[in-house]
Amino acid sequence: MDFNGKCIDDVFSDLEEFKELDMDYSSGRILGSMCTEPDSVGMRAYRMFSESNLGDPGLFKGTTLLEGEVINMIGNLLHLNDACGHIVTGGTEANITAMCAAKYIFEEKHPGVKPEIILPKSAHFSFKKIISMLSLKPVYVPLNEDYKIDTSKLEELITENTMAIVAIAGTTELGYVDDIEEISEIAYRNNVYLHVDAAFGGFVIPFLNYDRDDEILFDFKCRGVSSITIDPHKMGLAPIPSGGIIFRNKEHLKKLAVKTPYLTKDEQTTIVGTRSGASTAAIWSLLKYYGFSGYKEIVDNAMELTKYTYEKLDSIEGVIVRKPELNLISFYVEHLDVDILQKQLEDMGWNISVSEYPHALRIVLMPHVKEEHINDFISDLKKLI
């Protein structure tokens, strides 16, 4: 570190060099991320509230009101009136928050018992962190041939040590939605906490459901659902970090309350202390600006491009594609090693990720990906094949 500091132009020209090493969404070459270019409306609000700290709400009363309104709006989207929860850093923190609450509820009823969490192999790796951090015993429910929770095997895994069941609405690897309706009934019948990880699907499924007869049930419409993770920094177009955790029952959130003597409010129900209010302002502005119809248009466009990409891939001989449910496509090429193909595509400038189960290439059709990018990608893929 320079003792006397540097002149501002030098600092920023050095920063430029680092920035040039980053990929940018507008190139259309980021095909493996569940995040996207933050919308300019959200960025304007983000900058406006950049010094706001929701960890000390008495100082930032306006931002605190905004958080309440955002939680209510997201609650409405998920069919819950008078929702409670928080805007957090992302899906990981949202899942940790929910599982902490579930653990405290469980411990009150079963002191001294090691809690068990029933989850599918398709759960995001944040649950590996959670299992370790909270000393939980994982109980893996098998997947059916569609890579979704095999609901016929779920109930037999519930014991008096079951702390929670986790189901996914938009899996990280395939974008598939578990049969939440059925799982919710099982949880309800057995009086077990059910958490739905809709980090990705939360800002997709409600808009898909709008003009479908066969509604995908995944939210608080299902009576057994206790909490939902929903990430505005994925399909909500909000700047990072923007996650959301919504609880059905206010008492569940209260389980997390810790006294905060030196701050302007008596207690906190978040994992972190100091937390930016800028994301909350950004999400608020985006929900107000786009409204339901604006988000529906964004999701419709992403789904249209998903269909286009699926058909293009499916028409290439030797390419095996799984039918997408949300804007995520998984495929592999017969007789070609998935990891080698990924490396070759990376050498051609494509960021595409590999899923573990199934072992396949994975494209997320986020709003920064356009038809011309897909055409270029397909052309490069064909060359490699």
Ligand SMILES: Cc1ncc(COP(=O)(O)O)c(C=O)c1O
């Ligand atoms: C289903 C699901 N849950 C949780 C997460 C974790 O979200 P974050 O990376 O924002 O912590 C992801 C990330 O992709 C996800 O797909």
